[in-house]
Amino acid sequence: MNLLDRLAQLNFQLPDVSRPGGSYQSVNVRGNIAYVTTQFPVWNEEFRFQGKLGDNLTTEDGYKAAALCALNVLAQIEGNVGFKHVEGLNHIDIYYVGDGTWDEAPKVANGASDLFAKVLVDKGKHSRAIFGVAHLPSNFSIGLTASFTLLSE
Amino acid sequence: MNLLDRLAQLNFQLPDVSRPGGSYQSVNVRGNIAYVTTQFPVWNEEFRFQGKLGDNLTTEDGYKAAALCALNVLAQIEGNVGFKHVEGLNHIDIYYVGDGTWDEAPKVANGASDLFAKVLVDKGKHSRAIFGVAHLPSNFSIGLTASFTLLSE
Amino acid sequence: MNLLDRLAQLNFQLPDVSRPGGSYQSVNVRGNIAYVTTQFPVWNEEFRFQGKLGDNLTTEDGYKAAALCALNVLAQIEGNVGFKHVEGLNHIDIYYVGDGTWDEAPKVANGASDLFAKVLVDKGKHSRAIFGVAHLPSNFSIGLTASFTLLSE
Numbered sequence: 001m002n003l004l005d006r007l008a009q010l011n012f013q014l015p016d017v018s019r020p021g022g023s024y025q026s027v028n029v030r031g032n033i034a035y036v037t038t039q040f041p042v043w044n045e046e047f048r049f050q051g052k053l054g055d056n057l058t059t060e061d062g063y064k065a066a067a068l069c070a071l072n073v074l075a076q077i078e079g080n081v082g083f084k085h086v087e088g089l090n091h092i093d094i095y096y097v098g099d100g101t102w103d104e105a106p107k108v109a110n111g112a113s114d115l116f117a118k119v120l121v122d123k124g125k126h127s128r129a130i131f132g133v134a135h136l137p138s139n140f141s142i143g144l145t146a147s148f149t150l151l152s153e
Numbered sequence: 154m155n156l157l158d159r160l161a162q163l164n165f166q167l168p169d170v171s172r173p174g175g176s177y178q179s180v181n182v183r184g185n186i187a188y189v190t191t192q193f194p195v196w197n198e199e200f201r202f203q204g205k206l207g208d209n210l211t212t213e214d215g216y217k218a219a220a221l222c223a224l225n226v227l228a229q230i231e232g233n234v235g236f237k238h239v240e241g242l243n244h245i246d247i248y249y250v251g252d253g254t255w256d257e258a259p260k261v262a263n264g265a266s267d268l269f270a271k272v273l274v275d276k277g278k279h280s281r282a283i284f285g286v287a288h289l290p291s292n293f294s295i296g297l298t299a300s301f302t303l304l305s306e
Numbered sequence: 307m308n309l310l311d312r313l314a315q316l317n318f319q320l321p322d323v324s325r326p327g328g329s330y331q332s333v334n335v336r337g338n339i340a341y342v343t344t345q346f347p348v349w350n351e352e353f354r355f356q357g358k359l360g361d362n363l364t365t366e367d368g369y370k371a372a373a374l375c376a377l378n379v380l381a382q383i384e385g386n387v388g389f390k391h392v393e394g395l396n397h398i399d400i401y402y403v404g405d406g407t408w409d410e411a412p413k414v415a416n417g418a419s420d421l422f423a424k425v426l427v428d429k430g431k432h433s434r435a436i437f438g439v440a441h442l443p444s445n446f447s448i449g450l451t452a453s454f455t456l457l458s459e
Contacts, residue, residue, distance in 0.1 A: 022415065030393065
């Protein structure tokens with residue numbers, strides 16, 4: 001499967017790949033695992049979905065935010081490793097910022113899980129962690145960290 | 154070691170295995186690692202230990218909650234992979250929700266660490282992360298994410 | 307590269323290696339990965355940088371706190387595995403406790419990223435996750451969890 005063809009087929013577009021703002025890698029490959037730095041709901045250089053779920057953001061906003069994080073993960077993998085080297089997604093950590101009573105995090109996390117399942121099919125199978133944090137950089141409402149197993153050469 | 158015999162010997166019972174509520178896997182195997190989705194203190198379908206440590210829940214409640222999360226991790230591994238394929242536990246992340254001043258998280262985390270050590274002995278050796286989150290799905294006070302290394306065939 | 311020589315060259319000193327306060331390992335090796343338990347800004351047995359960033363602690367304090375966490379990670383790896391067995395750092399999770407409006411977490415995380423880059427060079431390349439938590443054990447402002455890939459024998 002070619003990732004870009006698959007995305008086009010489903011009418012998804014990849015955002016531009018962000019560059020690291022410090023002495024770390026957006027994607028770090030060690031052995032046969034590619035570790036991806038936390039991705040936020042950024043479209044090219046535009047920051048989206050900042051604030052709190054249940055306050056200025058709805059559950060539907062959160063779903064879209066998580067999907068956009070997932071697209072940024074795919075952009076990083078395609079841009080830094082090449083999806084053709086990927087055996088599959090391992091696990092995702094999803095962080096959310098809520099207003100304290102909002103309790104629809106699993107629905108929001110499905111924004112990322114559904115996208116990985118739809119685009120990557122079997123290679124998109126993953127386990128996940130979801131937890132509500134106190135704060136994310138730049139006031140983002142959602143963040144997503146992932147790792148992938150690479151094909152053995 | 155047969156996991157079910159070992160649990161019976163120690164008078165532990167495994168809860169029913171929960172099914173994923175979205176397009177993710179409870180356990181995802183890639184290469185020789187099994188990644189387990191966050192487990193919460195659920196006994197079969199009964200949600201337990203909801204609330205905040207230091208508020209409606211004591212440190213002893215938290216210890217039991219962490220142990221119940223650990224039993225759910227074992228239930229997921231046994232049900233989805235089979236413990237006989239496991240080389241050992243890698244690392245656990247423990248999330249807790251406190252009242253803001255409560256500071257006995259390491260004692261609570263021992264609820265999971267002690268259970269893994271007691272039941273799995275050398276295969277239960279693990280490193281851990283513990284941090285206080287703002288919120289967990291369904292108002293749970295504790296969540297636990299784990300991964301295991303599988304035996305090479 | 308000998309880690310201790312390299313540290314001496316750069317005028318860094320390793321803190322004493324802390325011992326686990328429960329039935330877990332400071333470093334757990336499974337397959338070719340070494341998983342390191344969360345390290346806090348502790349110098350030998352002295353707890354430092356407790357409190358909240360933006361409140362009693364500045365961004366510069368946070369940078370130093372993250373660097374001290376990173377030194378503790380290196381002390382654990384050297385003391386428990388031996389750095390000569392390390393192929394490289396994989397990924398770091400950095401937790402921070404802020405006052406709710408403070409938003410300089412990436413600068414603080416650079417305290418750890420810069421140290422790993424400076425000391426370990428290519429072996430220090432890593433991806434990272436950063437998120438603001440509600441609380442850390444002992445009121446620490448920063449915590450750092452890491453894993454390393456080991457050289458195949």
